Amino acid sequence: MAQCPGLHQHSPNVRDWIASFRKGEVRYERGDQVFVQGTRPPYLFTVMAGVLMRTRLLEDGRRQIINFMFPGDFIGLQAAVDGEMAHSVEALTSVTLCAFARTQFFDLVTQQPRLSFDLTWLAAHEEAALEEHIVSLGQRNARERMVALAVFLVQRGLDTGLAPAGVLQLTITQGQIADMLGLSLVHTNRSLQALRRLGLVDWTLTAIRIPDLGQARRFAHLDGGSARLRPYI
Amino acid sequence: MAQCPGLHQHSPNVRDWIASFRKGEVRYERGDQVFVQGTRPPYLFTVMAGVLMRTRLLEDGRRQIINFMFPGDFIGLQAAVDGEMAHSVEALTSVTLCAFARTQFFDLVTQQPRLSFDLTWLAAHEEAALEEHIVSLGQRNARERMVALAVFLVQRGLDTGLAPAGVLQLTITQGQIADMLGLSLVHTNRSLQALRRLGLVDWTLTAIRIPDLGQARRFAHLDGGSARLRPYI
């Protein structure tokens, strides 16, 4: 199993069990849909490398990006207990995923206490991330939202070793930023320019650069997040 | 343990284990803080009766209401794995909670596969609810958001037997609605009046009335949610 800095390793016997449980690795390229909203996926995944996004479509075409997923994240928890997907998952970079059969999910929770705890840990932290996103959408204006998102992404990049120099190399279009933050594309563009002029965040198509993380955090009214060791399933 | 319609019951031995695990019942009145953001609570809770809300404060006084909690919900998952609360929890009605020691949380996940699965189920559904809320905040305008929230609350009321006649008796101020939907109080007031005039939702201080649930769902671009049997921890 691939090593990834920032993620803890399991004991040998847990690793054995994982090895028997997993159904192999899958690879997707940027733009590929891993899950499609409304379908019943037979497999669940763990992200081993790459970045993805979780999106939700309304019937009239509006799209909301719910969150981004980094190495270590579990894809399909909701499908695991409900069957049908309420959102889609799409690759933002080349990704490699580790696949599990959905029907075995119950066994995982039941027979592997340690993994079950890790799963709970991941679920709790995903919830915390969504909470933060809700605070952004509800209370912060366009610029604050952008800075908050940029800080979040760079922080996750740092945690998972994807942003070694404090610069996250990740191609996200302004349209995607707009759909994540609930803003129009035009307003997103203007706000990004403003932040660039202010020297707070330099966000281009292919990279996010934050000159001063502390200053950015203060601007967006974020409390300093401490790095955490994420579990790996 | 109190019976609550819409929640499934456990087998006798699981009930025994729960009985030994729980530390007793607690009662709070409207306005009481069950958890305070930034503290490390020694207890976790299950909601047995009543309604609460989860809120998040920014240092400059802005407040975001994250979600509402109904009977069957688990309070403190994030504190269980992290220790420190990222949000506050406040009672909206008289509530009775079932308390567990936080230090025993690991035992619950480890030793009770069935309960561990239920916990995962609850976490997944809480995540889905937050997802829906994010879609509201990001993509829906003021009126759509309000209708979406009203439908969500009435649906949860129906599921948990709190809204027998399709009318949810629950006192929520316009200020709270505003803080939930990320709108100003004044705009919330005007939008509520508009919805009342349109006959879509009649939301007063003490009750939410939706004359035609299907129509309301269509207005807010919500897909019809099916009732689910929620687990009880």
Added chain:
DNA sequence: ATGCTGCTATGTCAAATGACAGGGTTTGTT
């Protein structure tokens, strides 16, 4: 009665954000 508190309502104006329309650049394809 008086004042107080928390909540809902209204009027007026300002600021944030969205809609539409069009132009520019890069990249890849034929």
Added chain:
DNA sequence: AACAAACCCTGTCATTTGACATAGCAGCAT
């Protein structure tokens, strides 16, 4: 070279939402 497809950028104007100030109304204590 010509074209097309994605992007990013800019100008102008409309709409949504927020800010501020004020009034009314019920409950409640003195």
